[in-house]
Amino acid sequence: MEDTEQKYENPGFEAGPEEIGMANLNGNAAAVLATTTTTVAPSNGAAAAATSISMPKEATTRIVNNTRSAEWNANNAVVIRNAMKTYRGAKSPVLNDFNMTVKEGTIYSLLGSSGCGKTTTLSCVVGLRKLDDGSITVFGARPGTKQSGIPGRRVGYMPQDICLYEDFTICETLQYFGTICGMTKDEIEDQVDFLIDFLDLPPAYRTVRTLSGGQKRRVSFAAALIHSPELLILDEPIGLMRSGRLLAEKSPDALLQEYNTNLLEDIVLKLCKNDTMGITEEEAAKQNEEDDPVAQAIEEISFQSQARLSITAMSPNNASAPRFRNSTSKDGPGSPVLAPKVSTNPQPPQNPHKLEKSLSSRSVISYKRKQSFKQDIHDEIYLGFSRLKALVRKNLILLMRNRKFLFFVLILPCIQMMNVCVTVGNDPTDLEVGVVNFDSDCKNYSMDDCIPRHLSCRFLDLLPGQNSQNRTLKLIPFDTEEEALEQTKAGKTWGFMVFPENYSTYMYERAISGAEPTEEVLNGSIISFEMDMTSKQVAETIRTTFFFTFQKYIIQLFESCGFDRRVGEIPLKLEEPIYGSTDTNFRQFLAPSAILGIIFFCPLITGGVNHISDKKRGTLDRGLVSGVRTVEILVSYFITEGIVLVVQTLLIFLIITQLFTIEFNGPIYWGIILSLLIGFCGLSLGFLASTFCTEEVQTILVSIGSYYPNMVLSGMVWPLEGIPKFLQYIAYLVPCNMACESMRSLATRGWGIDHPHVWPGFVSTIGWILLYWILTILVHKTVKN
Numbered sequence: 153m154e155d156t157e158q159k160y161e162n163p164g165f166e167a168g169p170e171e172i173g174m175a176n177l178n179g180n181a182a183a184v185l186a187t188t189t190t191t192v193a194p195s196n197g198a199a200a201a202a203t204s205i206s207m208p209k210e211a212t213t214r215i216v217n218n219t220r221s222a223e224w225n226a227n228n229a230v231v232i233r234n235a236m237k238t239y240r241g242a243k244s245p246v247l248n249d250f251n252m253t254v255k256e257g258t259i260y261s262l263l264g265s266s267g268c269g270k271t272t273t274l275s276c277v278v279g280l281r282k283l284d285d286g287s288i289t290v291f292g293a294r295p296g297t298k299q300s301g302i303p304g305r306r307v308g309y310m311p312q313d314i315c316l317y318e319d320f321t322i323c324e325t326l327q328y329f330g331t332i333c334g335m336t337k338d339e340i341e342d343q344v345d346f347l348i349d350f351l352d353l354p355p356a357y358r359t360v361r362t363l364s365g366g367q368k369r370r371v372s373f374a375a376a377l378i379h380s381p382e383l384l385i386l387d388e389p390i391g392l393m394r395s396g397r398l399l400a401e402k403s404p405d406a407l408l409q410e411y412n413t414n415l416l417e418d419i420v421l422k423l424c425k426n427d428t429m430g431i432t433e434e435e436a437a438k439q440n441e442e443d444d445p446v447a448q449a450i451e452e453i454s455f456q457s458q459a460r461l462s463i464t465a466m467s468p469n470n471a472s473a474p475r476f477r478n479s480t481s482k483d484g485p486g487s488p489v490l491a492p493k494v495s496t497n498p499q500p501p502q503n504p505h506k507l508e509k510s511l512s513s514r515s516v517i518s519y520k521r522k523q524s525f526k527q528d529i530h531d532e533i534y535l536g537f538s539r540l541k542a543l544v545r546k547n548l549i550l551l552m553r554n555r556k557f558l559f560f561v562l563i564l565p566c567i568q569m570m571n572v573c574v575t576v577g578n579d580p581t582d583l584e585v586g587v588v589n590f591d592s593d594c595k596n597y598s599m600d601d602c603i604p605r606h607l608s609c610r611f612l613d614l615l616p617g618q619n620s621q622n623r624t625l626k627l628i629p630f631d632t633e634e635e636a637l638e639q640t641k642a643g644k645t646w647g648f649m650v651f652p653e654n655y656s657t658y659m660y661e662r663a664i665s666g667a668e669p670t671e672e673v674l675n676g677s678i679i680s681f682e683m684d685m686t687s688k689q690v691a692e693t694i695r696t697t698f699f700f701t702f703q704k705y706i707i708q709l710f711e712s713c714g715f716d717r718r719v720g721e722i723p724l725k726l727e728e729p730i731y732g733s734t735d736t737n738f739r740q741f742l743a744p745s746a747i748l749g750i751i752f753f754c755p756l757i758t759g760g761v762n763h764i765s766d767k768k769r770g771t772l773d774r775g776l777v778s779g780v781r782t783v784e785i786l787v788s789y790f791i792t793e794g795i796v797l798v799v800q801t802l803l804i805f806l807i808i809t810q811l812f813t814i815e816f817n818g819p820i821y822w823g824i825i826l827s828l829l830i831g832f833c834g835l836s837l838g839f840l841a842s843t844f845c846t847e848e849v850q851t852i853l854v855s856i857g858s859y860y861p862n863m864v865l866s867g868m869v870w871p872l873e874g875i876p877k878f879l880q881y882i883a884y885l886v887p888c889n890m891a892c893e894s895m896r897s898l899a900t901r902g903w904g905i906d907h908p909h910v911w912p913g914f915v916s917t918i919g920w921i922l923l924y925w926i927l928t929i930l931v932h933k934t935v936k937n
């Protein structure tokens with residue numbers, strides 16, 4: 153928009169705006185609208201309008217045709233001076249030395265071609281964006297300051313898009329926006345009844361999703377009106393409205409086509425004329441084929457200028473709330489009138505009596521100048537609480553309306569945990585290993601005989617999987633080494649062992665005879681193994697099995713020959729473990745950290761995605777304009793996600809302790825609290841990520857991207873001692889790192905919160921949460937700037 157501020161006097165048209173700001177937008181000719189609250193729905197490429205309606209501060213403030221009230225020049229509601237705004241990467245500025253003045257008590261239409269910067273201007277006015285240069289004042293103060301009341305309840309903002317929660321009913325929508333603005337339940341109820349009548353909305357129980365486009369836009373309009381704001385800002389609102397009634401509700405393209413004209417202003421004039429004459433839209437469209445709308449409109453202007461009409465918008469004062477009246481009455485300019493009627497209009501507005509009753513009985517919130525600092529604080533706390541209540545209720549409704557998703561969110565961590573417990577940590581079984589035995593055919597032997605025969609058979613017999621419950625190995629006999637090798641090379645076995653000829657004799661001699669063994673005895677008593685070592689875990693399992701079995705085999709041989717079994721033992725003694733047990737499996741190591749990994753990840757995604765949806769829907773901006781603070785959004789998500797997290801955490805703990813009997817030796821409640829903190833930490837990170845992202849998929853990618861470093865660098869799957877030294881320091885930058893150590897210490901070692909290995913995990917998690925919060929708030933502010 154270029155530097156242009158031109159004011160056009162209303163030529164005397166019925167209830168028209170007294171002042172119309174016309175911007176020479178990107179060089180296109182701007183147009184003057186001369187009608188009541190007249191704006192046109194957005195279009196692709198066609199001219200569109202964004203309207204800022206300044207509501208009168210005083211109930212008696214009115215816009216009177218050709219009869220300006222005393223307040224007319226008294227105050228400026230919105231003043232823009234030398235506004236400059238260039239989007240990053242754009243070649244030319246959107247706003248270039250742009251000026252605009254909206255006086256209190258006026259209706260101001262900002263017209264311009266698509267993409268000229270109307271929405272940008274309004275978003276700067278409502279404080280969602282900031283100018284690069286120049287100034288904006290709203291009610292005499294910069295948006296964002298307390299005096300301006302923006303963001304806050306002084307303003308009603310209807311964005312260009314619908315920006316509503318589709319799963320809400322009309323009633324819930326209006327309740328939400330009303331509560332955000334600090335209205336009481338009764339006040340909201342009154343307003344809902346009124347607005348449903350006034351805007352001809354469907355019944356309050358109808359879900360927004362099921363409404364038509366026009367109905368949705370009217371609900372959106374109602375949401376902006378619910379708290380009777382002093383300044384109403386409508387970005388391409390709901391069609392052509394006049395006197396609280398919709399004259400047309402179509403896209404500009406459709407209207408242009410229907411009225412066979414290139415100018416929307418022609419249509420506006422025509423519609424107003426028809427409205428006054430009581431002609432329906434269809435009849436008008438038919439007539440239009442023959443008539444010239446501009447000529448008609450001009451005629452109409454002169455005709456209408458004979459009538460004395462008045463209009464005021466929603467009054468912030470209950471005592472003088474607007475009401476229907478006939479404009480031909482003798483009331484002076486001080487009387488507020490809504491939806492004026494001229495004597496020439498035969499059609500009264502819908503349900504005038506009902507509306508009159510509703511209007512006069514409803515209570516309207518008014519913005520009061522604060523009287524004292526104490527009062528300020530009290531109001532701030534009340535409003536903050538009210539907004540938080542609305543946000544929490546909103547989150548809960550959205551959660552409950554999406555039951556399938558809720559069910560999935562609740563059980564997903566349980567499924568993941570069960571998955572971990574079932575699949576990870578068990579010893580491998582049925583590992584196929586070949587046996588080439590040149591020593592014995594293993595028929596008819598006794599384990600208790602002390603004779604130099606069948607010793608190979610005794611060893612094989614002791615291997616787990618032969619005759620035991622433990623099925624680690626599955627032995628497959630081969631006649632030759634070549635055959636066995638071939639099978640291993642073909643990937644059919646994990647390796648094979650070879651007992652040489654006379655193995656029993658040599659082994660007996662080596663172990664029992666006590667004489668110094670010869671080279672032949674030493675070589676002849678070796679069982680050789682050839683293995684596929686590609687899988688470390690499998691190879692380790694087989695190797696360990698052989699070593700332990702061999703130890704057992706020697707002891708058993710010694711005992712059968714009457715020796716002290718201790719002679720056969722390796723002279724190393726592993727005492728009873730101080731912590732854990734001798735057969736601690738990997739699951740016991742993994743489970744505590746897996747809980748953290750899972751609990752961290754789920755809210756990371758759901759929190760991030762919810763926030764992005766709120767952003768994309770436009771409901772977030774709408775809330776922010778109404779005064780909602782980033783920190784309140786965070787707290788509200790903490791409360792609702794907290795409920796989900798508690799259920800998820802309790803279910804997970806039940807699964808690991810009851811279903812998989814994983815020991816939790818320390819105070820379990822500290823484990824649960826740590827899990828919850830980690831969940832909140834994930835939620836906060838999700839929030840931070842979603843402030844950078846614009847799409848849900850981006851948040852999911854960021855979440856997945858952060859998942860693996862978090863898992864690996866926190867020592868969840870592999871001991872930190874096993875990673876390179878420099879990474880061990882970097883690993884402290886991972887949110888779950890210290891929490892993992894705490895959780896393991898609580899679960900396996902049974903330590904309490906006061907232990908130096910435990911409490912740092914709690915402190916670091918709280919620290920991460922605070923850091924993410926601070927960053928989120930800072931990023932929000934930066935993005936706005």
Ligand SMILES: Nc1ncnc2c1ncn2[C@@H]1O[C@H](COP(=O)(O)OP(=O)(O)OP(=O)(O)O)[C@@H](O)[C@H]1O
Binds near residue numbers: 267
């Ligand atoms: N976030 C953004 N980043 C970069 N450019 C933007 C951004 N938002 C808007 N623009 C560009 O700035 C210009 C003005 O956009 P704006 O939405 O203010 O136009 P408008 O007058 O409201 O258009 P319409 O009537 O079609 O809604 C357009 O060219 C648009 O492409």
